[in-house]
Amino acid sequence: MSTLEIRDLQVAVGDKQILNGVNLTVKSGETHAIMGPNGSGKSTLAYAIAGHPKYTITGGQVLLDGVDMLELSVDERARAGLFLAMQYPVEVPGVSVSNFLRSAVTAVHGEAPKLRQFAKDLKAGMDALHIDAAFAQRNLNEGFSGGEKKRHEILQLELLKPKIAILDETDSGLDVDALRVVSEGVNRFRETGETGVLLITHYTRILRYVKPDFVHVFAAGKVVEEGGPELADKLEAEGYEQYTRASA
Amino acid sequence: MGLNEKPLSTLHEKASYDLDDFEVPTGREEAWRFTPLARLRGLHNGTAEVTGQVLTQAYTPAGVSSEWVGRDDARIGRAYVPADRISAQAYNAFEKALVVTVPKEAVLAEPIRVEVRGGGVDGASYGHIVVVVEPLAEAIVVIEHQGSAVYASNVEFVVGDGATLRVVSLQDWQDDAVHVSHHHAQLAKDATFRSFVVTLGGDLVRLSPSVSYTGPGGDADLAGVYFVDAGQHLEHRLLVDHSRPDCRSNVDYRGALQGEGAHAVWIGDVIIRVEAEGTDTYELNRNLILTDGARADSVPNLEILTGEVAGAGHASTSGRLDDEHIFYLQARGIPFDEARRLVIRGFLGQLIEKIQIDEIRDRVMSAVEAELAR
Incomplete structure (x- = not known):
């Protein structure tokens, strides 16, 4: 059992305060959806937790099983069991997907995987996500389509088992087929019940495939409303207008 | 014309076998302004004594002739005429030249190896190497520079009609070496030339690879990788002179720099003359600056004198490691040092992958690994 506890998190980019005290707890077996309009600070929350250098923590804590992630380096956080599937995965020239994945698995699991087992896991993972085998030899995210990048993020999620x-x-940017494939990957990851998911989205569409237990509405850098899955239905019907108006 | 006041074609028109035709450089000349003359140990001004201990040895597979010949041999200086003071100095000072000949239509299974090994920096050594690849022959030449030396040389690659020559030149000198060389390739009709330069060691290395064409259809690829550590000056000056129609050239040099006083210089000159219609050329230089105190000067120059080119372009970038790359790798648990190594290895490795000889590619890769581990 693991618990991620975000306590009164405040984050700035440069002089601009983006997050104004976020409180949220995610436990193993739970899926939390964070929904909100563009510019509400959803991505900032994700990147700040992961430790992107652009974001400055101005207050609060992010505890994973009691350990403050904000005290750790980016890679230490990942090794502690945090994973961020990125919205815009960066292209890294000259680093092959297979080399990258092996390095990541080795780092996160603390030992190099047996080559044969790794090859097997990789192939199974790629097959399940409808990723062509030739991808393993390509440079990391280089020339990948938007959908390919997202599937590759989920492949990492399944291999690293955070x-x-x-x-x-x-x-975002996925057609319905790709969305289904990606959602199935997330559901495989969830099905052990030993992992927690914080799913950030602008649209309710993905929630039809990945059912959340809790929905949090984000506006102006904090959670402004919380509820169960029914809250997503309400957002679907009414949009974010009431929240953006309230915060403006 | 880039930063030069004069067109490239005039900048490169001076060529002579006579040392007196070249003034002793002062450092203000376009061709010398980046080079720290004081560290040349007298190669440029005649004060270097010719008492150096450089041993050059050739190992050739069967069917290839390798000879040491006197200065009067007709094959010397045919493809290349010295274009600067040190080149002329070397031309006038070498004792015997190494001439390697790959006969017509011979296809070599093994590389020709030339070892240039220095025994110290007391006194200078001068060398001259000619590699002749006769028509339709195919050969690989690996030149390795090792040890410690004050060394200047001229190397001529004469590639015959329809012949293919691949060259790897590895500058793996010790920290105090000073090395100044011209490597000139002359391509006949439909000749193919592939050059791979790897410069890692030395206090000062100034290498000038150049290409000329004597017939149409010539095809030259010039790739280079360098790793500059604190205090090193590694300079590569390329010249591709397109004077015949329908020839191709591609230049891709990449380097990484780290440490105080690490200095990389890359000059990429391409001339497309009036006669050279249908030329297709591209040149690229990329520098990865890993620490403060390192400096890369990168100057691509392209002079087009004909209206009929198939393609002509150049690009130059010098920058830091991309934070986003490092973040992405770290976000997958990979520690900073390893993430950094992966990115640098990837940056250089894309080029190194192009070396088609497994053994050499592995050696170059492990040499780069060793640099990264420093």
């Missing part, structure tokens, strides 16, 4: 996964708009 305690808590944060998915930052993994659904």
Whole structure:
């Protein structure tokens, strides 16, 4: 059992305060959806937790099983069991997917995987996500389509098996087929019940495939409303207008 | 014309076998302004004594002739005429030249190896190497520079009609070496030339690879990788002179720099003359600056004198490691040092992959690994 506890998190970019005290707890077996309009600070939350250098923490804590992630380096956080599926995965020239994945698995699991087992896991993972085998030899994210990048993020999620996964708009830019494939990957990851998911999205569409237990509405850098899955239906019907108006 | 006041074609028109035709450089000349003359140990001004201990040895597979010949041999200086002071100095000072000949239509299974090994920096050594690849022959030449030396040389690659020559030149000198060389390739009709330069060691290395064409259809690829550590000056000056129609050239040099006083210089000159219609050329230089105190000067120059080119372009970038790359790898648990190594290895490795000889590619890769581990 793991718990990610975000306590009164405040984050700035440069002089601009983006997050104004976020409180949220995600436990193993739970899926939390964070929904909100563009510019509400959803992605900032994701990147700040992961430790992107652009974001400055101005207050609060992010505890994973009691350990403050904000005290750790980016890679230490990942090794502690945090995973961020990025909205815009960066292209890294000259680093092959297979080399990258092996390095990541080795780092996160603390030992190099047996080559044969790794090859097997990789193939199974790629097959399940409808990723062509030739991908393994390509450079990391280089020339990948938007959908390919997202599937590759989920492949990493399945291989690294983190305690808590944060998915930052993994659904954006995906057609329905790709969305289904990606959602199935997330559901495989969830099905053990030993992992928690924080799913950030602008649209309710993905929630039809990945059912959340809790829905949090984000506006102006904090959670403004919380509820169960029914809250997503309400947002679907009414949009974010009431929240943006209230915060303006 | 880039930063030069004069057109490239005039900048490169001076060529002579006579040392007196070249002034002693002062450092203000376009061709010398980046080079720290004081560290040349007298190669440029005649004060270097010719008492150096450089041993050059050739290992050739069967069917290839390798000879040491006197200065009067007709094959010397045919493809290349010295174009600067040190080149002329070397031309006038070498004792015997190494001439390697790959006969017509011979296809070599094994590379020709030339070892240039220095025994110290007391006194200078001068060398001259000619590699002749006769028509339709195919050969690989690996030149390795090792040890410690004050060394200047001219190397001529004469590639015959329809012939293919691949060259790897590895500058793996010790920290105090000073090395100044011209490597000139002359391509006949439909000749193919592939050059791979790897410069890692030395206090000062100034290498000038150049290409000329004597017939149409010539095809030259010039790739280079360098890793510059604190205090090193590694300079590569390329010249591709397109004077015949329908020839191709591609230049891709990449380097990584780290440490105080690490200095990389890359000059990429391409001339497309009036006669050279249908030329297709591209040149690229990329520098990865890993620490403060390192500096890369990168100057691509392209002079087009004909209206009929198939393609002509150049690009130059010098920058830091991309934070986003490092973040992405770290976010997958990979520690910073390893993430950094992966990115640098990837940056250089894309080029190194192009070396088609497994053994050499592995050696170059492990040499780069060793640099990264420093």
